[in-house]
Amino acid sequence: MDKHKSDILVILPAFNEAPMIGTVLSRLRFIGYTNVCVVDDGSSDMTGREALKYGAILLTHPINRGAGAAIQTGISYAKNNGFQHAVLMDSDGQHLPVDIERLCYSMQQTKADIVIGNRFSSRDNDIPDHRIVYNYIANVFTNIFCRKKYLDTQSGFRLLNRKAIEKMQIKNRGFGFCSEMIIYSERAGLVIKETPIQVLYTKYSMNKGQNLKEGIRTARSILWRVIFE
């Protein structure tokens, strides 16, 4: 797999993640992922400086545009620089870099274009109840617009192959990109699979991520795109 690692660009969208970004980058480097791109989404803390200190490629949004915008910036970078695979991960440390291997293995086995890390397949993942409820509602809503049924539509841990990198055009600039990526990738003829991953919910990571307000915004944005665009 080492040969594989040089083909992979790990994309970390980051907004005010200075306390954690160094740890995440160290973990990735420790297991051999050297192509790591941090998209600093207009942070007001030292996120960018920390990312550079730990050897990441740094892309900086001058103002905060949201996770979806940051992800698309990272994907564009992967596309422009010829990377064969892109891994999307959260910067708050909830995803384990060792699980990248799982995603790669699943992609190899299933010939999928996108592999999504499914947090709900493992009972070891101590997912807070309100997150389970929120994700369930988001799954039901997203699956309405999909041909297949997905178990974790809101997972930010994903692996994309070159075909997916080239076709990806995320318009939703917020967390709604998770649903949008699935819905529009299916329409573009990309094959999507899910594979179990582990997650670490800490006090720090619980303060990040999606909430009800963001969920409503996502629903509104998807409905708008489906009906009017």
Add this chain to the structure above:
Amino acid sequence: MEIRYFQIIIPLLVAIAIGKQIRDTLKGKAGLYESIIISVFWTGVAGVAIFPDFFSDLIAKVFGIKNSTNAIIFFAIGLLFYFQLQIYKMLRKQDQLLTEISRKEALKNVEKK
């Protein structure tokens, strides 16, 4: 029953929209549930256009509006809805432009140690 122009034009436009949706579904570009939701929405629009008096009376009963003022109220509500839609569309476009500029700026100024 007197037939007015909009009672023909709107259902025709709805038929085109639903036809397009069916074509997208058959081509696999749109999901079944999504197509059902969209088709129900457009069928509702056609329904209101074909039977305006029925819906006028229904809304009048629900909201307690007198029949004689229905047309003006509906027109005003429709106009407000249209303006709001246009403003929201413009806002979305501006927002997307801002994101595009930020993304281009970020890709232009890549930093490496």
